[in-house]
Amino acid sequence: MTDRSLILSGVLFALLLAAPVLLPLIGESYLLGLIIKAMLLAIAAISLDLLIGHGGMVSLGHAAFVGIGAYTAAIGLENGVENILVLLAMTLAMTGLVALVTGILALRTSGVYFLMITLAFGQMIYFTLTSLAAYGGDDGLTLWSLATLFGSDVVQSGSGLYFVVLGTLFVTWLGIYRISRSRFGRVLRAARDNPERAEVMGYPITRYRLIAYLIAAMIAGVSGLLLVQHAEFVSPALAAWQRSGDLIVVVVLGGLGTRNGAILGAFFIVIVEEVLGAIIHEWRLIYGPLLVLMVLFAKGGLSDLLDFKSSRGTAP
Amino acid sequence: MNTLEIQRLNKSFGALNVSQDISFSVAHDECHALIGPNGAGKTTLIHQISGVLRADSGDILLDGKNITHASVSQRVQAGLGRTFQITSILPSFSVLENTAIAAQAKSGSSMRFWRDAALETDLNETAQATLERVGLADRADSLAADLSHGELRLLELAIALAAKPKFLLLDEPMAGLGRTESAALVTLLSNLRGSLPMLLVEHDMNAIFQLADKVSVLVDGAIVASGTPDEVRADPIARSAYLGQGAA
Numbered sequence: 085m086t087d088r089s090l091i092l093s094g095v096l097f098a099l100l101l102a103a104p105v106l107l108p109l110i111g112e113s114y115l116l117g118l119i120i121k122a123m124l125l126a127i128a129a130i131s132l133d134l135l136i137g138h139g140g141m142v143s144l145g146h147a148a149f150v151g152i153g154a155y156t157a158a159i160g161l162e163n164g165v166e167n168i169l170v171l172l173a174m175t176l177a178m179t180g181l182v183a184l185v186t187g188i189l190a191l192r193t194s195g196v197y198f199l200m201i202t203l204a205f206g207q208m209i210y211f212t213l214t215s216l217a218a219y220g221g222d223d224g225l226t227l228w229s230l231a232t233l234f235g236s237d238v239v240q241s242g243s244g245l246y247f248v249v250l251g252t253l254f255v256t257w258l259g260i261y262r263i264s265r266s267r268f269g270r271v272l273r274a275a276r277d278n279p280e281r282a283e284v285m286g287y288p289i290t291r292y293r294l295i296a297y298l299i300a301a302m303i304a305g306v307s308g309l310l311l312v313q314h315a316e317f318v319s320p321a322l323a324a325w326q327r328s329g330d331l332i333v334v335v336v337l338g339g340l341g342t343r344n345g346a347i348l349g350a351f352f353i354v355i356v357e358e359v360l361g362a363i364i365h366e367w368r369l370i371y372g373p374l375l376v377l378m379v380l381f382a383k384g385g386l387s388d389l390l391d392f393k394s395s396r397g398t399a400p
Numbered sequence: 401m402n403t404l405e406i407q408r409l410n411k412s413f414g415a416l417n418v419s420q421d422i423s424f425s426v427a428h429d430e431c432h433a434l435i436g437p438n439g440a441g442k443t444t445l446i447h448q449i450s451g452v453l454r455a456d457s458g459d460i461l462l463d464g465k466n467i468t469h470a471s472v473s474q475r476v477q478a479g480l481g482r483t484f485q486i487t488s489i490l491p492s493f494s495v496l497e498n499t500a501i502a503a504q505a506k507s508g509s510s511m512r513f514w515r516d517a518a519l520e521t522d523l524n525e526t527a528q529a530t531l532e533r534v535g536l537a538d539r540a541d542s543l544a545a546d547l548s549h550g551e552l553r554l555l556e557l558a559i560a561l562a563a564k565p566k567f568l569l570l571d572e573p574m575a576g577l578g579r580t581e582s583a584a585l586v587t588l589l590s591n592l593r594g595s596l597p598m599l600l601v602e603h604d605m606n607a608i609f610q611l612a613d614k615v616s617v618l619v620d621g622a623i624v625a626s627g628t629p630d631e632v633r634a635d636p637i638a639r640s641a642y643l644g645q646g647a648a
């Protein structure tokens with residue numbers, strides 16, 4: 085099982101690496117933008133999977149951190165901060181800080197209460213962003229200048245940005261995979277399985293959960309930062325609870341706590357939206373039942389469908 | 401030298417006094433049994449000692465160190481181990497990993513994010529040795545959720561032992577076991593006796609007379625009798641409160 089999913093990872097990343105070379109050959113280079121979109125979704129979804137798949141913490145406010153990351157970058161850019169590394173540091177600090185405060189409070193609860201409180205925090209952040217009149221309020225903000233890497237524009241568009249996003253996806257994917265198998269990840273899974281037992285084994289589980297929450301929030305923030313580079317636009321909609329719901333769909337559809345699930349889920353959603361959207365205008369009428377069927381008939385998610393022999397992949 | 405000392409412990413749930421001025425101590429080589437009817441407050445006492453519940457007043461000392469206000473994890477680090485009356489394990493973990501993660505708690509920091517914990521040989525060796533000790537080694541690779549009730553009780557014990565505790569709290573370890581399984585567990589515990597001090601909550605009187613150096617009888621949250629098993633057996637208060645019901 086492990087080997088097969090590792091082969092799949094290799095294939096996925098090889099395809100992503102080759103895409104900027106191959107797609108222009110067949111005259112489909114506009115697809116690169118779509119792939120960037122899917123990769124950004126995958127980065128945020130992988131981070132959410134650390135919470136849901138490995139930690140059993142179902143957050144309905146995760147997109148808020150994407151929004152915070154995006155707005156931190158946008159506000160930095162509007163105020164003359166151009167270096168992407170500086171913007172990255174600002175994004176990490178801001179999402180980390182907000183996650184620390186909201187996490188300490190939210191992690192006093194679990195289950196459906198955790199879901200409700202993360203939803204509430206997410207909406208608070210959403211409304212805060214809509215109230216930023218200087219930065220577009222409800223309508224959002226188009227950015228006229230983008231981040232640079234020490235003055236160079238390689239990280240702004242085209243294949244440069246593509247490879248930055250791909251690199252970030254790879255680092256996120258590898259990092260979360262390593263974490264899930266580390267001592268820390270094992271404690272996180274134990275706390276998901278049986279919190280009382282994990283505590284009595286000697287683990288102050290709230291501390292472990294909070295750190296996972298911080299890590300997930302910061303990664304989501306980075307995807308927000310890169311989203312700004314790609315879309316050249318920010319809007320509060322990035323942080324809306326529907327986006328958080330979309331992220332949960334991606335993770336569940338891909339397969340909770342699996343090696344490739346979040347990436348598969350993200351590409352599936354982006355492709356289905358694109359294909360259905362091109363065929364009929366009311367594509368959401370088909371999308372809904374399709375999701376229902378997927379969840380009913382592929383309980384372990386897409387990564388299970390592609391992994392013929394395993395039954396469930398929650399325990400690596 | 402007493403390993404565990406309980407001093408004037410009180411706890412109530414609203415109007416119900418589950419612990420009333422409980423004091424006793426357990427020496428470093430002793431097995432101290434706690435008996436009493438259902439609802440007497442035995443499990444609640446174990447919860448207070450392990451830190452799952454806080455006492456309203458009184459003190460708990462482990463190796464002379466006051467742990468009354470310590471967190472559950474601090475108490476584990478201080479050397480306290482416990483089992484649960486109702487089996488409490490990690491169902492989606494293998495038997496080996498259930499035991500290895502218990503060992504992990506006492507083997508350096510768990511704030512490690514990169515190295516594969518399943519490949520840490522020292523943890524796995526401790527876990528494997530512990531499983532051999534309780535007789536579960538052949539089930540090491542099974543999913544904990546797939547174990548029989550008897551095997552789960554052994555895993556419960558293995559999890560507690562893997563952390564190499566200085567003091568063990570056992571809440572009805574024989575609960576639900578058949579005659580032969582019980583006998584095997586008594587043998588196992590009697591092997592630990594002397595090297596590992598224990599507080600043993602148990603209903604099975606045969607087990608208690610085989611294992612315990614001292615017995616305390618808890619009724620309605622208060623200790624009504626205490627002494628060697630023979631003394632307690634002869635004590636009229638203890639007999640009427642508890643032993644009379646079961647002793648033929």
Ligand SMILES: Nc1ncnc2c1ncn2[C@@H]1O[C@H](COP(=O)(O)OP(=O)(O)OP(=O)(O)O)[C@@H](O)[C@H]1O
Pocket residue numbers: 413416418436437438439440441442443444445485
């Ligand atoms: N969290 C709680 N809130 C209120 N009452 C409780 C709580 N936990 C236990 N009790 C009550 O406290 C009393 C003691 O319970 P406890 O579980 O300690 O008994 P026990 O001696 O372990 O019994 P048993 O032999 O059945 O395991 C019971 O009357 C129980 O209903």
Ligand SMILES: [Mg+2]
Pocket residue numbers: 442443444485
């Ligand atoms: Mg009990």
